Amino acid sequence: MIKKIIDKYIDTYFITHMGNKTYILLYKPYHPYEQTPHGYAYLNAFYPASNDLYFISKEIEHQFAEYNAVVYKGQLKKLFLDTKCAIFLKNCLVAIPPHGTRIALSAIEMDQLNVEEKVANFSQEDRICEGCKICSNHCPTGALKGGFSRELCLRYASDHPEDTSVDLNLIGKSILGCDACQEVCPYNASVESVPMPEDLLSILKIEDLIKKAEGGRKYLEELCHYVGNNYNRPGRILRLAKNANDQESRDLNDV
Ligand code: SF4
Ligand code: SF4
Secondary structure (H helix, E strand, O other): OHHHHHHOOOOOEEEEEEOOEEEEEEEEEOOOEOOOOOOEOEEOOHHHHHHHHHHHHHHHHHHOHHHOOEEOOOOHHHHHHHOOOOEEOOOOOEEOOOOOOOEEEEEEEEEOOOOOOEOOOOOOOOOOOOOOOHHHHHOOOOOOOOOOOHHHOHHHHOOOHHHOOOOHHHHOOEEEOOOHHHHOOHHHOOOOOEOOOHHHHHHOEHHHHHHHHHHOHHHHHHHHHHHOHHHOOHHHHHHHHHHHHHHHHHHHHHO
């Protein structure tokens, strides 16, 4: 009955019991987007997947309200690792085979239910990070040399430009997310890239994006539909859309 309800919303999840709680660990696999054409900024496909999963989580939370279900607010990666539902990688992300790191995560915590666990069937011994330096060699900022440095990672630096000496130009045309270490990771080898959906691409026309970000949050509503309210930050989008523009000029000069 419990699983039937969850299956209505998503089929990629685990169920586990810890302490006196039951956790439904949800993950949504996604395909990365191919590069965008000239004139358009780039957005990492993780963000639309994560936004979709947020709404799925809210639905499931609602369905199990009588068991005090809440969307989990703790550290998701830790929860997945503690319950052996993911593998920790050197680039500080977690992987769930066969989707690799191309997953958005969420979880629901609730009173303990009388339901059978649904556990991961991949081996925790399957650790190909050992002896591998591919991501470290491809990281544009050196954030993976000798362990993960959050301050040097473009995911962090693009949100905290005042806290970092990292050159934000290294993020290329992306207005959300750096993909370099995931693109080359063997865990992701079987996950194919797909073209960005046309309706999303149309929102990423750089000159329009700059004008909208200058106008403020209400002009970025269409983008917000894909990435959620938390990422509707005009200052950040403006900074990175201008960056994307500069990147295109550099690309043209290189031709
Ligand atoms: S590229 Fe290699 S070292 Fe880096 S996360 Fe992937 S498997 Fe691990
Ligand atoms: S997300 Fe980018 S900057 Fe951060 S560790 Fe990976 S490749 Fe380096």
